Amino acid sequence: MTPAGRRASLDRAKGRLDRLALYPTPVRTSRVAMRVTPWLYRLPWFRRFDGYAAWNLILLRSEPRDAADDDLVTHELCHVWQMQHRPLAMPLSYLRSGYAANAYEAEARAAVAATR
Numbered sequence: 001m002t003p004a005g006r007r008a009s010l011d012r013a014k015g016r017l018d019r020l021a022l023y024p025t026p027v028r029t030s031r032v033a034m035r036v037t038p039w040l041y042r043l044p045w046f047r048r049f050d051g052y053a054a055w056n057l058i059l060l061r062s063e064p065r066d067a068a069d070d071d072l073v074t075h076e077l078c079h080v081w082q083m084q085h086r087p088l089a090m091p092l093s094y095l096r097s098g099y100a101a102n103a104y105e106a107e108a109r110a111a112v113a114a115t116r
């Protein structure tokens with residue numbers, strides 16, 4: 001996928017999240033970068049994931065191609081949105097409550113389902 005294709009994928013995800021009012025201001029995407037880093041997902045911690053968000057960076061296992069990938073990008077962009085409003089509390093919550101029971105995970109999954 002070209003950089004323009006990735007930007008279009010991010011724009012579609014933002015369009016979905018903009019329909020929700022989870023935070024006081026919409027997600028800002030102008031400085032969000034999306035990279036495809038398959039090597040990352042061979043590491044033990046990352047093996048179970050298909051995408052990962054760290055502040056303004058989204059890392060995907062593979063190029064986004066279809067509707068399922070739009071869901072993945074929307075999920076990861078929701079995490080970016082969360083970190084724009086809770087830059088420390090959100091990442092630290094994974095240390096406190098882990099992954100499966102994490103409220104930010106539930107929120108990102110619900111955001112995808114509500115805008116599908």
Ligand SMILES: [Zn+2]
Pocket residue numbers: 075079105108
């Ligand atoms: Zn997630």
